[in-house]
Amino acid sequence: MIIDLKHTIPAEIFDLLAKVTDPEIPVLSIIDLGVVHQVEVTQNEVYIELMPTYTGCPAMDVMQEDIVKAFEGSNYSVQVQLILSPAWTSDRISQKGKAALKAYGVAPPVETTADKAALLEGANIIACTNCGSQHTQLVSQFGSTACKALFKCLDCLEPFDYFKCLK
Amino acid sequence: MHDSNLYRYILSLGDNSMILGHRLSELCGHGPTLETDIALTNISLDLFGEVRNYFQYAAKVKADGSTEDDIAHQRGSRAFYNLILLEQPNTNFAYVIARQFLFDVFHKLNLQALTKSTDKQLSAIAVKSLKEATYHVRFSSDWVKRLGDGTEESRAKMQGAIDDLYPFTGELLRPSKIEEEAYKEGYGTDIFAIKDSYVQEVQRILAEAKLTIPTSPYRFAKGKEGFHTEYLDYILQDFQYMQKTYPNMQW
Structure with a gap:
């Protein structure tokens, strides 16, 4: 099941996440790539679960760092956790993401x-x-x-x- | 303190992928064509991704403050539990493909079984890695067929590599004490249950490739118990060079 993040998390957090892109495919945000599994917000602490696309993909480390950077200067402190289960599938790429891939x-x-x-x-x-x-x-x-x-x-x-x- | 069987079982899973992954990484920039070079190093990357998952988990199980890097870099060859098959060198492209194929078929079957492990973390790693292993076995089977059913020269080289490496598969199909214990405790796979499917699948592809199935007996090998060929020491010398020269260095 893919959680509709846009309508379940504060817009400010969603916008920050939507700015982080896949370093190998810079037209694709991590939201459209579908690697953000879950976001939990408690007051000003944000806990994010990321699903790796491929286990050895070096882009995952970069995405983790980029998320932390994106939240610098915001009012939130952020913690990113890589999770294996449930496993990412290419079905999680959004329609917008697929169009962006094609154009790229x-x-x-x-x-x-x-x-x-x-x-x-x-x-x-x-x-x-x-x-x-x-x-x-x-x-x-x-x-x-x-x-x-x-x-x-x-x-x-x-x-x-x-x-x-x-x- | 004596290491738990779960810990050693996780290492045995990880060591296979680490040693094969290292052998493939040696080919980076040396593949016969650009596409195969990229494919083999992509597979290496997948294997190292899998290794990290196993070793991170092993570190957690051991709970003595050691990290995934310590497990990879600070063990001697006697504490590695990988299959002898996977230490064999990149003699030529046919050997690279034969080694890959003979492992990939097993890797996929074993991961399939491991998805049903009672250990949640092992089962999650298996679900994830199975998707990648499915690609690997397609790639190596394709090449076995292409070379086996190719020219006279490619066929002779492919058959030679299969003849040399096939006897090592005996080790794949005979459970070690670690694997027996792991199966009994529910988190490990049943090697005996995999055996028939393995032999059938390997023979099916070899027949399609018009290759002869070797009849030579299985070689006695105890890599899974920590007894290795000298090849492993050379691999570890390369792999662990920095940590051995500058202990505890940080990148």
């Missing part, structure tokens, strides 16, 4: 079945972020970061990243 040149994750077909059976499903053609080919299941695979467009020949479906 990273194809957003498709559904599990389509994802498997694209990554394992060479199906032409993932749309090129440059020209929109689905005539694309998997180059490598592992891309520039743990969360991405590398594709190339067979029409415009542009190489692009695909954010893998993780469930």
Whole structure:
């Protein structure tokens, strides 16, 4: 279940969190990436639970530090905890987040079945972020970061990243 | 004080991923193509993510003030419980793939079983890492098939690597005392229950790759009890160099 943070936590805190972005994908805020699991506010103390996307992802440490920095100068003291359970899934990326990924040149994750077909059976499903053609080919299941695979467009020949479906 | 079995069991899970992760990290910048280089080091990163989770938990269980770094950097080879298979060197790309494949199939099955652990933290780590291990086994199986069912040369190299490394899998399928105890206490997996699925899955992929399943007997190996080949000492010499040279240094 994804908690609607926008309507459950004070707007001031939400806005501070929404300013923190994924260091590898700076167009994606941690809210839209869906890594903020829960926020508890007691008076001026904020406790935040973060869900790692991939266990070894070095971006998680940076996000933790960036959250602490974002709250500097505010009236809140903040504590960030990484949690493993429940595990993050790519379904937690918001619609806004998916649109931002696409505009940035990273194809957003498709559904599990389509994802498997694209990554394992060479199906032409993932749309090129440059020209929109689905005539694309998997180059490598592992891309520039743990969360991405590398594709190339067979029409415009542009190489692009695909954010893998993780469930 | 004698370490608890839970502590040693967590180390044995973590040590496998740490030693394989280190072997893969040696390939950073040396992969045969850019894509495989990136893939192998991505897998290394996943494995080290998993290791951190295990060692952080182990430190908590030990509760003597030691940290995840102490556990990784301040143990000698006799206190490592990883499989002998995983210390084997990066002889060539076929060996890298064979080692990876023979472990990945086991890793995935073992994590699947570990999701049902009575220990909440171990089960949470397993749920998380299983998603990543599923990717790893796809990658290595793909390459086993591509090389096995490839050219004469690639087939000969792949078969050679499988012939050399397959005998080490005996160790995977025979529980150590630590694993037996862990299973009895509910937080560990039943290695015997994994055995059949492992053998079937490995043989299925090897057959698809048109490779011959080795008939040579399993090698006697007791990595899980702390007895290692000399390879592990070289790995640890590299890995623990800074802490051994400047004890307790901080980055």
